[in-house]
Amino acid sequence: MTARVGVVTFPGSLDDKDAARAVRIAGAQPVPLWHDDADLKGVDAVVLPGGFSYGDYLRCGAIARFAPIMTELVPAARSGALPVLGICNGFQILCESHLLPGALTRNESLHFINVEQRLRVESAGTAWTNRYTAGEEILVVLKSGEGRYTAAPDTLDELERTGRVVVRYTGGAPNGSERGIAGITNEHGNVVGLMPHPEHAVEALTGPSEDGLGFFTSVLAHLADGVPAGSSAR
């Protein structure tokens, strides 16, 4: 049976159609989810897409965490049961929801940056990266103004020690992220957040590569075979 992957649209979500397209290209059925409905519609996994939810006027993701859909999503994600991928604004929402530690702050340059960005996959042990090999380099898009990952030093140490840094910028973080961290996961490996946009690297025609598709095929493998989410986090 085709896996059903929900894509949440908040007011101000922008890359929701792109996330749905990536899900479709990966071979799953995208299911639109609406911020104002506390209803996950029985989906097998969820993507929180990029954009500026609620305008991000207070602090990126700070209002979205209170959306009705999140009351369903947060417990399911926290338990390790529901795979959730937060991209860009989605990552910010995951941090604001405390599903992931740390925070995303203004880029070091103070400018929005849109670049083709190389990443190193540090952990292939998550629900969203099991189709990659640890150490593999991929080329995706980074486009954000508040993408500088930061956390307390002991939190960063713990993330490193427990293999929860999922992707890292190569050649230096263009936004000044601590330790070059581009994406992290929770202790179960089912929740992954990253600033770069794998969904914009799924077609050679429009993206810098097709390297981002692995995030979406990974979750399908995870759902089909129970391929690890957390069990072998490296």
Place this chain on the structure above:
Amino acid sequence: MSHSRAIDTVATAESTPEAEQPYAELGMADDEYARVRTILGRRPTAAELAIYSVMWSEHCSYKSSRVHLKKFGELAPDSDALLVGMGENAGVVDVGEGRAVTFKIESHNHPSYVEPHQGAATGVGGIVRDILTMGARPVAVMDALRFGPADAPDTRRVLPGVVSGISFYGNCLGLPNIGGEVGFGAGYAGNPLVNALCVGVMKHSDIKLAQAPGPGNKVVLFGATTGPDGIGGASVLASATFDEESQAKRPSVQVGDPFLEKLLIECSLELFAQDLVVGIQDLGAAGVSCATTELAAGGTGGMRIELDRVPLRDSTLTPEEILMSESQERMMAVVEPGRLDDFLAVCRKWNIEAAVIGEVSDVTPEEAERGGRLVMTWHGETIVDLPPRTAADEGPVYERPYARPAEQDALQADTPDRLDRPKDDASLREQLLTVLAAPGVCDPSWITRQYDSYVLGNTVLRAPHDGGMIRISDDSDRGVALATDGNGRYTRLDPYTGTRAAFAEAYRNVAATGARPLAVTNCLNYGSPEDPAVMWQFAESTRGLAEACNQLGTPVTGGNVSFYNQTGETAINPTPVIGVLGVIGDVHDRLTSAFSAADDGAAIYLLGETRDELGGSAWADVIHGHLGGLPPEVDLAAEAALGEVLASAAEYGVAAAAHDLSDGGLAAALAESALRGGTGCRISLDGGLADPFTALFSESGARAVVAVRPEAEEAFKELCSRHGVPAAAIGTVGGSSLSVSHPGGGFDIPLQELRTAYESTLPAIFDGE
């Protein structure tokens, strides 16, 4: 707070015919005011004066330009593709498969000088609403920008502010920014140009027009609440030259909220999809005044508005201020009473505030004869009672005097022939690097990397390629390509030829992506129309563009005029920015301008004829600070033939890369192609070509470089000869340098050195402090 100020009602106006009115301060001429009195048969109320003053401003009425803009219609080529022509919010072009695109470019120059960030941001917002209003989903934006000298102190205020404004608004709206251009010049200090273009996609059946048919239909204002933003902006900011007083005008720049605009887009598209509106208009310059008069004028001619029902964010606003407010992110719809509940439900879903503020009314034959009847009340008292067509459609039309300025002869006589040319390979090499590093030629990515170009997932080509290209839909392989171009130096030397050159370059840029040019939009930026020399430039430009569009079969679908871009007596170089839209049947066929590693060994062809044409060139400007002589000749037949070769080469798959030649000539084109793909080239300038200097720096039009893989060379040469396009093999792709040889010697520039020159300029200036 006091509301004791007396409201100037129609009854008051009738009983106090001789009351003094501040029409001059609102920018109205004596005869214009007199005409309002004649139309109304009495003095206008304060509210009516507000309406006429903004609707008859240069910005809204095109009173100085209209007689010249008529040429675009009169000379419009027959085009089956044109579904909606000039006069609506934007033109609509058929792109096949039952789909249409609408596109338009518009200026926001003056506000962007006063407050660069908000000025540029709301420029994006305004053009996006124009496209939305046609019934289309906005799918991409572009910008054409001009600033004072890059290293001038004020440019460091204006440029970063403008870029951050475009970035902030466009990115938050989720529209990819797919290209555009930037230029610098002394005249633009104090008069920056911010021209924003938007393109939207729709089905033929989705086209919406600004009209209010059906008496009894409700007039609904939805979106942002109305505040004191930009009051008087339309007539004051857009129609007056800057002087010391402009500091006092700061509050009249509008403030944008892209999040609200994003919701407004989604809300409006859902309203369209459910067929809940019969007429729609966005609120831009002149706000409620413009929307109500234009909607009424486009419908029965009758409308009744209760102005006190407009939702306000500042309860102290007077009726006149409400009428003139340019608060952003507002739309006005005409809705059948039976669909009103559904309409309001969609608004609620998107958290969009909506208020019924009036209804469409019937008019008597006598009222229709006068131009319809628009009545507005304020807490029950009538404050406006005027024929809306007199405000919207029958504004003043000026035949401004124009004359070729006496100094034009001297300017054209001062040709670049007197300039020292490089005498040896070392200076040729050095000048190439200097031109490549010049702010108007160099890598613009300090600017473009602040724009999201990927969102929506349909961007096929983006800056810095010759044009932007988007796939029109996920389920189609069709695409549209867009380019904007304008060269103020050329237009200054010869406005007729310079404007044709700008059009030709945009046409060529679109063709170089592999698309076939289809239609044109324009943003015409000039000094004061009250100066006969400026008016002459304008007249010559419009004549040149109208004739050129006619000859190449690409109709002008709409555009915008910006006058008064001048400081004191000194006007900017006339800067018509021309946008060309083209269509490609299969986006997979598109051509990029990059020489990539995969093209190693491909032959490089130079198409077109190179003449000794350096008037207004980047070389004359950058190396000698010289502007004189004549711009390059424009041969439209050659442009058409070149365009057909490029589009066919893409379609048949016989070209590996293509790049048009413009600023900086062959030198800049080769350097850009090499740097974009990270692969060098070996060029041999001999065998019948001009001398190396002319070959590298001349800016003759109708030229492009094309990389062709060996197996396709025969087919490519055959294609060129079939269309009569000269094609000279000048080298091959490969290596890690730009290597140039000629019968007398040669030089070599490693890509790293080339890259440093090309990419360092803007970061050094704008990251410097």
